[in-house]
Amino acid sequence: MKRVRCLLLPIAVLLAAPVAAGAADQGKITVFAAASLREAFEAAAPAFTQKTGIAVTFNFAGSDTLAAQILQGAPADVFASANENQMKKLADAGALAGAPATFARNRLVGIVPDANPGNVSAIADFARPGVKVVLAAATVPVGSYARAAFARMNGHDGLPADFADRVEKNVVSNELDVKAVATKIALGEGDAGVVYSTDLTASVAAKVKSIAFPPGAAPEATYPIAAVKSAPNAAGAHAFVAFVLHDGQTFLKARGFISP
């Protein structure tokens, strides 16, 4: 009989685990957030926990990946996206609890490795034949913002009318999120990339040089946040959204984000 119990115990645990997870644990929330928010949100989390007693678990990835995960039923309480498209996808699917609110803005910036193997000194150089450009995939917010910026530069300031197409021809990799772009440039694998100014963390900034977009070219990235309708912890989700819109602003500003 003893042996039977040994066998049954793991089965009972297996069966009980999902039930336990399903029972709303009001002491914690899961936040799905754009990869570019990692440093700011991780810095803000202890303050939120201290204020509310709610522990935060993060899932950082490209906003498109996160939106797809939530649409497939991932147990997210809050979604913080790096653009409005991915948030709109959830809103259209009826997956949000209430309207999303913009909590931060971010600037695009070009980066090149410190050694500058591609000899890139201006955004215009991204189109020079042979320059290895690393961007985030067009479905990732920073990838779509970057392409929009290049398109706006078409035919301006003496650039060719097909400037954006020429840059696209130089793209050697479409990375899965903005952090991967920063890594490939910091390692010197790519000659030039586009990230958010907030991605120039101390460790990245030590290995890359940043290049500003011409005034007016780069659209500002808009970050909306919303509680997810199927949130396991609805109250905690709303508390986190409120926190990010108010107290959390300090942490975002400290990391270079612009207030909405």
Next chain:
Amino acid sequence: MIRAATIVASLLLLAFIAVPLAGLFVHLSPAQIAAGLASPVARTALRISLVTTLISLALTLALGTPLAYVLARGDFRGRSVVDAVVDLPIVVPPAVAGLALLLVFGRFGLLGPPLRAIGIELSFTTAAVVMAQIFVASPFYVRAARSGFLAVDRDLEAASATLGMGPLRTFAFVTVPLAAPALLGGAVLCWARALGEFGATIMFAGNLEGISQTLPLAIYLNLENGDISIAIAISVLMIVVSLATILVVRRYERA
């Protein structure tokens, strides 16, 4: 009681594995799956995957067969260390493999500058895809081949030698045919693992359609917007291929 518990436990795990895989098949109609696979993205990824995995397999056979033979027959100090090194990529996370490749073969990696001096740049190329695949998949072949060679009766090799066959001919006409089931099984497993390679590839070779975007990368990249049908179609294809692989390997294992 024990029997009932055994059955329940078995069924639980079986269902846990089988249901999600089967779920992919019911998500789309066969026509939708065909349309997804016919899309330009899927077709390009299929071409890249086929070309790279076949090159990876050929190189693994050429370099892995001698290595496996040495591991099976050679009696040298440190063989267990070599054994462990060969097996390492099987358990190391693919992302670690990709990072390791990048830090050695990348532009500013250990071998980057000398390679560049002779005009070779590997990162973001199709060659990098092949390297990532060989790194993670070749151990599957070497392991199988090593066991296959170990199982060959050495008396038969000795008999062949007494009949005047040189070592190379003995290897080609006695050892390899006798170990053939293991070699083929290992080759198929190696190829399938290369086909599924994701982490090391995205890390080392990046992701670009027509250059480095293999089927697994295409699945990940197309989990976006309306393209999820393409991701599912490719997934279904990969499950079918994987299932065929397992059936083939089983056959050779039994033979």
